[in-house]
Amino acid sequence: MEKLYYSISEAAGAIGESVSLVRFWTNSFPNLIKPRRNAKGNRQYTMEDIETLKQIHFLVKDKGLTLEGAAKSLAASNASVSNSVKALDSLKSIRAQLMEIKNSI
Numbered sequence: 001m002e003k004l005y006y007s008i009s010e011a012a013g014a015i016g017e018s019v020s021l022v023r024f025w026t027n028s029f030p031n032l033i034k035p036r037r038n039a040k041g042n043r044q045y046t047m048e049d050i051e052t053l054k055q056i057h058f059l060v061k062d063k064g065l066t067l068e069g070a071a072k073s074l075a076a077s078n079a080s081v082s083n084s085v086k087a088l089d090s091l092k093s094i095r096a097q098l099m100e101i102k103n104s105i
Contacts, residue, residue, distance in 0.1 A: 004046070005045065006044065006046075006050060007044065008022055008035075008043045008045065011049070011050050014053070015057045025053060027044065029056065029067075029071060032071075051085075052074075053081060054089075055074060055085050059074070
Protein backbone atom coordinates (compact mmCIF):
# COMPACT_ATOMS: atom_id res chain seq x y z
CA MET A 1 0.00 0.00 0.00
CA GLU A 2 1.36 3.38 -0.98
CA LYS A 3 1.71 6.28 1.41
CA LEU A 4 -0.20 9.47 0.76
CA TYR A 5 2.75 11.74 1.50
CA TYR A 6 6.49 11.26 1.35
CA SER A 7 9.22 13.25 3.07
CA ILE A 8 11.78 15.17 1.05
CA SER A 9 14.42 12.53 1.81
CA GLU A 10 12.13 9.79 0.52
CA ALA A 11 11.46 11.82 -2.62
CA ALA A 12 15.20 12.37 -3.11
CA GLY A 13 15.83 8.65 -2.66
CA ALA A 14 13.17 7.80 -5.24
CA ILE A 15 14.95 9.81 -7.93
CA GLY A 16 18.48 9.11 -6.72
CA GLU A 17 19.47 12.69 -6.02
CA SER A 18 20.26 14.85 -3.02
CA VAL A 19 17.71 16.54 -0.80
CA SER A 20 19.11 19.96 -1.69
CA LEU A 21 18.54 19.32 -5.40
CA VAL A 22 14.95 18.25 -4.78
CA ARG A 23 14.43 21.43 -2.76
CA PHE A 24 15.98 23.50 -5.58
CA TRP A 25 13.77 21.86 -8.23
CA THR A 26 10.72 22.36 -6.03
CA ASN A 27 11.50 26.07 -5.85
CA SER A 28 12.32 26.23 -9.58
CA PHE A 29 9.07 24.57 -10.71
CA PRO A 30 6.42 25.97 -8.33
CA ASN A 31 3.61 25.50 -10.86
CA LEU A 32 4.43 21.78 -11.34
CA ILE A 33 5.53 20.62 -7.89
CA LYS A 34 3.40 21.73 -4.97
CA PRO A 35 4.34 19.84 -1.81
CA ARG A 36 2.18 20.44 1.20
CA ARG A 37 3.69 21.41 4.51
CA ASN A 38 3.10 19.62 7.80
CA ALA A 39 2.76 21.37 11.16
CA LYS A 40 6.57 21.63 11.47
CA GLY A 41 6.86 23.18 8.02
CA ASN A 42 8.48 20.15 6.38
CA ARG A 43 7.65 19.46 2.74
CA GLN A 44 5.48 16.42 2.05
CA TYR A 45 5.37 15.14 -1.52
CA THR A 46 2.61 13.14 -3.20
CA MET A 47 3.33 10.35 -5.67
CA GLU A 48 2.38 12.77 -8.46
CA ASP A 49 5.04 15.21 -7.23
CA ILE A 50 7.62 12.41 -7.23
CA GLU A 51 6.65 11.43 -10.78
CA THR A 52 7.12 15.05 -11.84
CA LEU A 53 10.53 15.07 -10.14
CA LYS A 54 11.45 11.92 -12.09
CA GLN A 55 10.44 13.62 -15.31
CA ILE A 56 12.53 16.68 -14.46
CA HIS A 57 15.45 14.40 -13.57
CA PHE A 58 15.14 12.64 -16.94
CA LEU A 59 15.04 15.90 -18.88
CA VAL A 60 17.83 17.65 -17.00
CA LYS A 61 20.24 14.84 -16.18
CA ASP A 62 19.68 12.34 -19.02
CA LYS A 63 18.71 14.60 -21.93
CA GLY A 64 20.88 17.53 -20.82
CA LEU A 65 18.22 20.23 -20.98
CA THR A 66 18.35 23.43 -18.97
CA LEU A 67 15.69 24.12 -16.37
CA GLU A 68 13.93 26.44 -18.81
CA GLY A 69 14.07 23.79 -21.52
CA ALA A 70 12.72 21.17 -19.13
CA ALA A 71 9.84 23.47 -18.16
CA LYS A 72 8.98 24.08 -21.82
CA SER A 73 9.19 20.37 -22.61
CA LEU A 74 6.92 19.46 -19.69
CA ALA A 75 4.43 22.13 -20.70
CA ALA A 76 4.41 21.06 -24.36
CA SER A 77 4.36 17.26 -24.21
CA ASN A 78 3.99 15.90 -20.70
CA ALA A 79 2.67 12.52 -21.94
CA SER A 80 5.73 11.71 -24.05
CA VAL A 81 8.10 12.61 -21.22
CA SER A 82 6.06 10.48 -18.84
CA ASN A 83 6.23 7.49 -21.20
CA SER A 84 9.99 7.90 -21.59
CA VAL A 85 10.48 7.99 -17.83
CA LYS A 86 8.33 4.88 -17.32
CA ALA A 87 10.26 3.01 -20.03
CA LEU A 88 13.57 4.04 -18.46
CA ASP A 89 12.40 2.87 -15.01
CA SER A 90 11.36 -0.48 -16.48
CA LEU A 91 14.72 -0.92 -18.17
CA LYS A 92 16.57 -0.09 -14.96
CA SER A 93 14.48 -2.64 -13.09
CA ILE A 94 15.20 -5.32 -15.70
CA ARG A 95 18.91 -4.52 -15.58
CA ALA A 96 18.93 -4.85 -11.79
CA GLN A 97 17.22 -8.25 -12.04
CA LEU A 98 19.70 -9.43 -14.67
CA MET A 99 22.63 -8.30 -12.52
CA GLU A 100 21.23 -10.27 -9.59
CA ILE A 101 20.96 -13.36 -11.78
CA LYS A 102 24.51 -12.84 -13.06
CA ASN A 103 25.89 -12.48 -9.54
CA SER A 104 24.10 -15.59 -8.31
CA ILE A 105 25.63 -17.76 -11.06
